Amino acid sequence: MTMKLSWWLMIIFLIQAFHVSAADQELRIAMLLWRGETEAEAGFKSGLQELGYQTTFEIHDAAQDLSKLGAILRSINNNLIAYDYVYTFGTTVSRRAKVVIGGKLPQIFNIVTDPVGAGIVDSLDSPGPTIGGGSDRIGITRQLDEVGRMLTFKKLGFFFNPREKNSLITRDELHRYGKEKGFEVVDFPSPPVDRVLQRNLQMLSDSPDLVDAVYLAPDSYLSSEGPLIGTKLREAKIVSITQIRSLIEHGVLIGIAGDYHELGRAVASIVDRHQQGMVFEK
Numbered sequence: 028m029t030m031k032l033s034w035w036l037m038i039i040f041l042i043q044a045f046h047v048s049a050a051d052q053e054l055r056i057a058m059l060l061w062r063g064e065t066e067a068e069a070g071f072k073s074g075l076q077e078l079g080y081q082t083t084f085e086i087h088d089a090a091q092d093l094s095k096l097g098a099i100l101r102s103i104n105n106n107l108i109a110y111d112y113v114y115t116f117g118t119t120v121s122r123r124a125k126v127v128i129g130g131k132l133p134q135i136f137n138i139v140t141d142p143v144g145a146g147i148v149d150s151l152d153s154p155g156p157t158i159g160g161g162s163d164r165i166g167i168t169r170q171l172d173e174v175g176r177m178l179t180f181k182k183l184g185f186f187f188n189p190r191e192k193n194s195l196i197t198r199d200e201l202h203r204y205g206k207e208k209g210f211e212v213v214d215f216p217s218p219p220v221d222r223v224l225q226r227n228l229q230m231l232s233d234s235p236d237l238v239d240a241v242y243l244a245p246d247s248y249l250s251s252e253g254p255l256i257g258t259k260l261r262e263a264k265i266v267s268i269t270q271i272r273s274l275i276e277h278g279v280l281i282g283i284a285g286d287y288h289e290l291g292r293a294v295a296s297i298v299d300r301h302q303q304g305m306v307f308e309k
Contacts, residue, residue: 054082054298056135057103058114059096059124061247063088067116067137070291077292078299085110089120091219091248096120100127107132112298115160117247118145118193125158133301136160137294138287140193140245159307161294163245163287165270167200171208171242174268180239182211184265186227186256187244189216194244201242213238219248228259235263243269243279250274 054075058068064086075082087103089096096119103113104127113128114135115121121136122145128134139147139162148154185201187194198214205212215231217224231237241260243249249256253273260267260279267279272287301307 052080052302054080054111054302055085055109056082056112056114057085057087057110059099059103059116059120060086060088061096061117061120062091062251065116065138066287067291067294068114070288070293071114071137071295072291073288074292074295075298078295080299080302091251093119096123097127100124104128104131114294118147119191119247121145121147121160122192130155130157132157133307134158134160135294135298137290138163140164141196144196145192154307156307159297159301161290161297163270163290167197167204170268170270171204175208178240178266180210180266182213182238184213184215184231184238184241185244186215186217186224186241186249188218188246188248190218191244191246191248194246197244215241217249224249224252225255228256228263231265232259232263235265238265240266240268243267243271243274245270253279 060068072082072084087099089099100123103110107128110132112133112135113124114137115124116136116138118139118141121134121139121142124134124136125147134157136142136147136158137160139145139160141164142148142154142160142162143150148158154160183201183205185198187198189195202212215227217227231241243256250271250273253271253276256267256274257279269279271279297307
């Protein structure tokens with residue numbers, strides 16, 4: 028009886044010791060950002076803190092500069108031993124991080140509209156052995172079905188950054204949906220060069236009858252230009268639609284948007300489950 032009791036006490040002690048080590052250990056995370064810290068990162072940090080982790084974050088902001096992003100990734104790839112995880116914001120950063128780091132360090136992505144279409148994960152059910160994360164995807168069908176309850180349109184302008192995979196995926200989906208519903212999609216490709224976005228917005232200001240409404244792609248560049256976009260579209264009195272919360276805050280009229288802070292907290296829970304022994308593919 029005494030020996031059995033001793034064994035049970037030892038098992039309980041080991042379980043408790045494992046739980047403490049999983050919840051109170053220190054983590055080292057490299058955060059790769061595209062346009063500075065957002066509410067997604069705030070939620071991720073607070074989520075890990077609430078889960079009991081002592082975490083050191085090393086912040087790297089590419090500032091929407093691909094050459095700078097490449098230099099950051101090379102630096103991290105040369106010092107992988109310094110980190111437990113790499114956190115990547117958005118499709119552009121997450122895709123390139125997967126290619127450069129190549130599974131040698133666990134990767135946690137966030138705010139990626141279509142992780143499968145962008146080639147970041149193999150599937151949503153089985154993302155891969157060293158990668159996991161969260162998507163802010165709200166399907167075009169759901170968004171425009173809701174908008175269709177309030178207004179109708181025959182021509183829908185589409186603003187997008189052709190340099191971002193997210194935008195191209197959204198474009199394909201939007202054109203398919205337009206054919207199905209019987210409206211025309213008018214493309215306004217707006218890359219971050221040569222004031223193309225400004226010229227497109229001015230074109231609509233000068234000729235607002237070109238379209239009945241405008242849809243703005245889920246794109247980091249467009250999000251960073253929120254004040255300009257919101258002001259110009261309001262001046263032109265054009266109905267605007269998006270799933271980007273920051274654009275809604277700057278005056279875009281209609282939006283169905285995810286909560287970045289809660290997405291960050293959800294991604295923190297993925298780290299916690301991984302620390303407890305669950306593999307990403309589960």
